[in-house]
Amino acid sequence: MRISTKQYYDVAQQSMVRSAEGAYSWQRKLASGQRIDRASEDPAAAGRAVILNARLSRIDMFKSNQDFARANLADMDTALDGIQTQLMIIQEVSVQAGNGSLNSEAYLALGAKIEQAIDELEKNALQQDSAGRPLFDNGENAELEIQPGLTVNILLARSQVFGGGAGVDDSDLMNAVNAIANAIAADRPPTEVEVSDIATVRETLTRARANVGLDAGAVDASRDAIEAYELGTIQQKSELLDTDLAQGVSEFVRNQTLLEAARSLFSRISSTGLFGMLR
Amino acid sequence: MSNLSSMGVAFSGLQAAQAGMLITSQNVSGSAVEGFSRRRVEVVMSQYSLDSRDLSSTAFAVDGFSRDYSSLLEKQRGRQQGLMSELETKANGTSTLDTVVLDAASSVGTALDKFFAAAGALARDPGSVSFKAQLFSTARQLAERFNGVYDTVKAMRESAEYGIKESLANANRLASQLASINQKVAESASVGSLVPSPDLLDRRDQLLIDLQRELGGQAVIGENGMANLYVNGNPMVDLNGAARLSYQAGKVYLALGNKPELTGTTLNIDGNASGRVKGYYALLTDFVPELETRVGEMAKSVADTVNSKLGSNGIQPAPDNKIFTYLENESSGLVTNFRLREDLDTTASTITQTEAKAIESIRLDADSPISDWATFTTYVGGQVASWKADYAAAQTVSERLDLDRERMSGVNLDEEAANLMRFQQMYGAASKVLQIGSQLFDQLLNALR
Numbered sequence: 001m002r003i004s005t006k007q008y009y010d011v012a013q014q015s016m017v018r019s020a021e022g023a024y025s026w027q028r029k030l031a032s033g034q035r036i037d038r039a040s041e042d043p044a045a046a047g048r049a050v051i052l053n054a055r056l057s058r059i060d061m062f063k064s065n066q067d068f069a070r071a072n073l074a075d076m077d078t079a080l081d082g083i084q085t086q087l088m089i090i091q092e093v094s095v096q097a098g099n100g101s102l103n104s105e106a107y108l109a110l111g112a113k114i115e116q117a118i119d120e121l122e123k124n125a126l127q128q129d130s131a132g133r134p135l136f137d138n139g140e141n142a143e144l145e146i147q148p149g150l151t152v153n154i155l156l157a158r159s160q161v162f163g164g165g166a167g168v169d170d171s172d173l174m175n176a177v178n179a180i181a182n183a184i185a186a187d188r189p190p191t192e193v194e195v196s197d198i199a200t201v202r203e204t205l206t207r208a209r210a211n212v213g214l215d216a217g218a219v220d221a222s223r224d225a226i227e228a229y230e231l232g233t234i235q236q237k238s239e240l241l242d243t244d245l246a247q248g249v250s251e252f253v254r255n256q257t258l259l260e261a262a263r264s265l266f267s268r269i270s271s272t273g274l275f276g277m278l279r
Numbered sequence: 280m281s282n283l284s285s286m287g288v289a290f291s292g293l294q295a296a297q298a299g300m301l302i303t304s305q306n307v308s309g310s311a312v313e314g315f316s317r318r319r320v321e322v323v324m325s326q327y328s329l330d331s332r333d334l335s336s337t338a339f340a341v342d343g344f345s346r347d348y349s350s351l352l353e354k355q356r357g358r359q360q361g362l363m364s365e366l367e368t369k370a371n372g373t374s375t376l377d378t379v380v381l382d383a384a385s386s387v388g389t390a391l392d393k394f395f396a397a398a399g400a401l402a403r404d405p406g407s408v409s410f411k412a413q414l415f416s417t418a419r420q421l422a423e424r425f426n427g428v429y430d431t432v433k434a435m436r437e438s439a440e441y442g443i444k445e446s447l448a449n450a451n452r453l454a455s456q457l458a459s460i461n462q463k464v465a466e467s468a469s470v471g472s473l474v475p476s477p478d479l480l481d482r483r484d485q486l487l488i489d490l491q492r493e494l495g496g497q498a499v500i501g502e503n504g505m506a507n508l509y510v511n512g513n514p515m516v517d518l519n520g521a522a523r524l525s526y527q528a529g530k531v532y533l534a535l536g537n538k539p540e541l542t543g544t545t546l547n548i549d550g551n552a553s554g555r556v557k558g559y560y561a562l563l564t565d566f567v568p569e570l571e572t573r574v575g576e577m578a579k580s581v582a583d584t585v586n587s588k589l590g591s592n593g594i595q596p597a598p599d600n601k602i603f604t605y606l607e608n609e610s611s612g613l614v615t616n617f618r619l620r621e622d623l624d625t626t627a628s629t630i631t632q633t634e635a636k637a638i639e640s641i642r643l644d645a646d647s648p649i650s651d652w653a654t655f656t657t658y659v660g661g662q663v664a665s666w667k668a669d670y671a672a673a674q675t676v677s678e679r680l681d682l683d684r685e686r687m688s689g690v691n692l693d694e695e696a697a698n699l700m701r702f703q704q705m706y707g708a709a710s711k712v713l714q715i716g717s718q719l720f721d722q723l724l725n726a727l728r
Contacts, residue, residue, distance in 0.1 A: 004317075004689025005310060007682060014678070038377045039660025040370075040667055046381050047657030050388040054642055054649040057392035061399035061639070068403055131404040141632045144403060274696035275307075 005273075012266040019262055022255035029243040030252060036241060045240040052237040059230045066146045066219050066226065072129045072154040073216040079135055080161070080209040082124035086117040087177075087202050093117070094180045094198060098189040107187040114181050121177065125162065129154070136161050147222045147229075152215040161208040163201055173201045284335040286716040291339035292709035295322040298341040299702035303695050310690035314485030316346035317690050318477055346477040347688050348484075354498055356684060357488050359677045361495030361553035366670035368558025370663060372439055373566070377663045379431050380656045387577070388652045390424040391642070393417045395649075398638040405632035414635070415625040418585075418602055422618045425578045429615065432570045435562065440526075443559035447524045447531065450493040450556065454508070454521035457486040461505040462519040468503050475504045490515065495553025511550040514538065524556075529564055531556070566662065573655055575614030578605055581648045582617060588637035593629040596622060 029035060039046040093114050097107065127135045139157025146152055159165065163172030176197035183190040298320040309315035325340035379385045394417040401410040460483045467475040483506050487498050496510035501518075508515040513533055515522045520537030524546065531546040546552075548560040582603035594600045602623060606616040630638075642649050 002686045002689075003691060004685040005692040006689050007685045010681070010685070037381065038374075038663075039381045039656050040377045040663035041660075043657045043660030043664050046660045047653040049381075050386075050649060050653035050656055053388060054392055054395075057396050058399075058642065061396055064400065065403055131406055133406065141405070274693040278696060278700070 008269050009266075012262055012269060015262040016259060016266065019255045019259035023252055023259055026248050026252035026255060030245070030248045033243055034241060035243045042240075049237060049241055052233055052240070055233050056230065056237070059226060059233065062145065062147050062226050063223075063230075065144050066223050068130075069144050069146055069152050069154050070216065070219050072135065073152070073212050073219065075127060075129055076135050076156060076212045077209065077216070079124040079127040080205060080212065083121050083173075084202065084205055084209070086121040086124070087173075087198060087205070089117045090114055090121075090177055090180055091195070091198050091202070093184070094190045094195050097180075097184050098195070100189065102187075102189075104187050107184050111181065111184045114177075114184055118177055118181060121173075125158075125173075146219055147226050150218065150222060152218055153211075156208060156212070161205060163204045172197070172204070176201050284337075286713055288337065288339060289709045289712035289716065291325075292712070293706060294341055295320070295339060296702045296706035296709060298322070298344075299698065299705070302344060303699045303702065306690045306695050307692065310692060310695075314481050314488070315690070316348050316477060316481050316484075316688035319345050319347065321345055343474070344477055345474070346480065348480070349684070349687050350500060352680060352684050352687060353484050353488070356677070356680045357491040357498050358495070358553075359673060359680055360488050361491040361557075363670060363673045363677055364492045364555045365495065365553040365558040365561075366666050366673055368442070368555045369561060369566070370666040370670055372435060372442070372558065372562050373659070373663050373666075376428075376431050376435060376570070376659055379428065380659050385424065385427055386652075386656075387421070387424045387428060388649060388656070390417070390421040391581075391649050391652060394421045395639050395642045398635050401630060402632055402635035402639055405630070405635060411628075411630060412625065414630065414638075415602070415619070415623070415628075419619045421581070422603065425574065425581075425617045428574050429571075429617075432567060432574060435570075436567045439559045439562040439567065443526050443531075443556060443563065446493050446555040446559060447526055450490060450515070450554075451521070451523050453486055453490040453493065454516050454523075457483065457490060457506060457508070457516045458519045458521035460486060461516070464504045465519065480504065491554060493554045494556050495551060497551055510552045511547045513541065513544070513546055531560070570659070571613060573658070575605075575617075577648060577651045577655065578617035579607070579614040580646075580651060584641050584644075584648070585638055588641070589630070589634055591631060591634070593631060593634070595624040595627040602628075 028037070036042045036045060093110050096102075097110055102110075125136060129135055133155060136156050136158045139153070139155060139160065142153045142155035142157075143151040144154045158167065158171055162174070164175060165171055176194065179194045180190045180198065183194060302318045302320045305318055309318075321342040321344065322339060323342040324337065325342075326336055326338035328336040383389045394414070397410065397414040397417040401407065401414050404410055460479060464475045464479050464483060467479060483504070487506050487508065490496075490508055491498065494508070494510055494515060496508050496515060499507045499509065501507065505518055507517055513522070514520070514535060515524075517535065517537060520535055522533055522535045522541075525532045525534075531548055533544050533546045534542040548557050582601075582605050585603055586601035589600050589602065592598060592600060594602060599620070602620055604616075604618060604620050605614050607614050641647055644650075
């Protein structure tokens with residue numbers, strides 16, 4: 001087979017160019033950590049990456065929602081705890097007021113105590129979240145999605161917490177508390193019904209607080225689930241788009257070795273030839 | 280037998296050696312020249328002795344110079360070069376878009392994610408002024424990203440239009456040069472030479488390949504050595520006539536001086552057409568319009584879907600209750616100029632929690648904009664990857680053909696060095712014969728004194 005001199009040089013040049021291209025390509029992938037930087041390098045992976053990025057963006061939203069829900073639920077729990085504490089005080093006062101030996105001054109002192117408790121209770125009932133919304137209001141738009149298909153209530157309806165009407169003033173809670181306050185103001189012991197009403201609203205509160213606790217637990221559980229989901233998605237994205245370091249290093253070294261060999265061959269070819277031997 | 284005849288033969292040997300050295304010097308010099316074919320000197324017996332008892336009539340002469348060449352290989356190379364140029368043009372012409380669709384800094388996908396995330400944040404806290412501002416800001420960013428893709432596609436169109444005009448101008452120049460070479464080939468044949476010079480033929484073949492890199496087509500070499508090139512039956516070079524091609528509004532027009540009936544006809548850039556012209560033409564007439572349609576449809580879908588979720592009169596100024604606008608061409612249906620509504624009052628506008636939730640949930644739809652963008656990314660990547668793969672395959676074939684040509688027509692410097700020594704020896708030997716012949720002649724003359 002006839003070989004032209006240009007063929008020697010062409011083959012050497014082509015192998016140098018290809019090895020240099022390969023070494024550069026792997027160097028770039030190793031330096032950036034990205035397996036592809038053009039859609040054409042892996043069109044299916046490029047399209048899939050768009051979907052995975054969208055999924056990760058949604059996961060971020062769920063994590064923010066969880067943080068927000070956790071803060072609101074903690075605020076609600078604190079507020080409900082405060083209300084329950086004040087109700088216990090009011091219950092104690094109503095028991096003390098039931099003692100038939102109290103005089104007007106004693107009723108006055110109990111009345112002051114109960115007013116203070118009511119003030120505290122109202123403060124807790126009107127607590128707001130970090131966005132400035134009342135924690136206990138009409139309960140509208142209260143659902144927040146914390147993972148796909150799972151929502152929790154970050155705001156509660158007053159009627160659900162305090163019983164009765166939609167406002168604080170016309171709620172069962174305030175009616176019961178005000179009935180005790182009115183009895184004491186009238187220097188008389190609260191009736192059995194009035195005392196039992198306090199117990200009833202306390203039960204309602206306990207149920208609401210239990211629900212808040214359940215939702216808080218759901219948020220914690222959801223956090224674990226969403227983090228596992230996030231990890232899986234990141235892993236999928238990494239498999240699609242990130243450079244396999246072991247493969248990258250070995251390919252880079254292989255191309256560099258080939259480049260060195262091609263350079264060496266080129267140098268050897270350049271230094272031989274019959275013309276060089278003519279005297 | 281005569282002493283004079285042996286000197287005559289030796290003289291023809293000197294001439295053959297001189298011709299050989301001339302050819303060797305040309306081969307050495309032309310070894311690195313693109314399109315140069317190895318030359319050979321043809322030494323023939325110009326006179327024959329008729330009788331075995333008398334060799335004095337035998338004579339040698341340099342009959343001419345020929346080249347080592349395969350017309351089949353040249354044809355294959357021409358076709359392959361056209362194909363490679365076409366694929367390379369397509370892949371290079373779409374290189375920017377290939378990067379833009381994947382790069383997070385320019386991808387519409389990233390902007391969509393941010394926009395929907397902002398809607399999600401507003402749904403969580405609908406009273407938040409900062410979340411509302413963020414939603415409008417990401418909406419503006421989304422429109423800008425779409426316009427960035429529009430601009431990239433527009434730049435592709437402009438670049439391809441410039442490219443096809445430049446390529447056609449180049450093809451016109453090459454066709455004219457080839458027609459001129461054809462004229463010289465015809466003239467060289469008419470003065471009695473049986474074969475045109477290797478120089479003319481090498482130049483003819485090189486011009487033909489260069490022309491096929493621009494246009495593709497089918498090369499036909501006539502018996503007289505003139506090269507014609509036809510693209511889908513239309514002559515680009517016809518004997519000594521060269522076509523002039525021009526591009527206007529999506530069509531390539533043809534004009535040919537020696538065939539006036541063809542002037543003004545449109546050239547079908549399909550069939551056996553290839554080369555850079557077909558590459559640019561395919562971008563202009565297929566790929567770019569497809570991209571424009573797809574990007575426009577995506578933008579329209581985003582605008583219509585998002586606007587449809589804004590059911591109340593919260594967006595100001597009312598009652599034009601939308602945040603995105605676009606222009607739709609009535610005849611082509613092409614959507615352009617996707618943007619945030621120009622008179623949108625982002626401060627006075629309000630978005631309810633229900634609306635924000637509805638906007639955020641768009642990304643869950645089966646045919647969501649994100650899914651559309653993923654399909655678009657795969658389409659662009661797949662198309663460019665297919666061209667790149669075809670180019671790599673064509674390049675392998677082309678390299679193989681180039682090697683085959685080199686085997687046939689390439690110069691081996693070792694071979695030339697050996698030939699040089701051979702001709703040197705031949706020249707020395709012929710000189711020696713002349714010298715001895717001269718001495719014999721002198722001896723004979725001296726005997727007569």
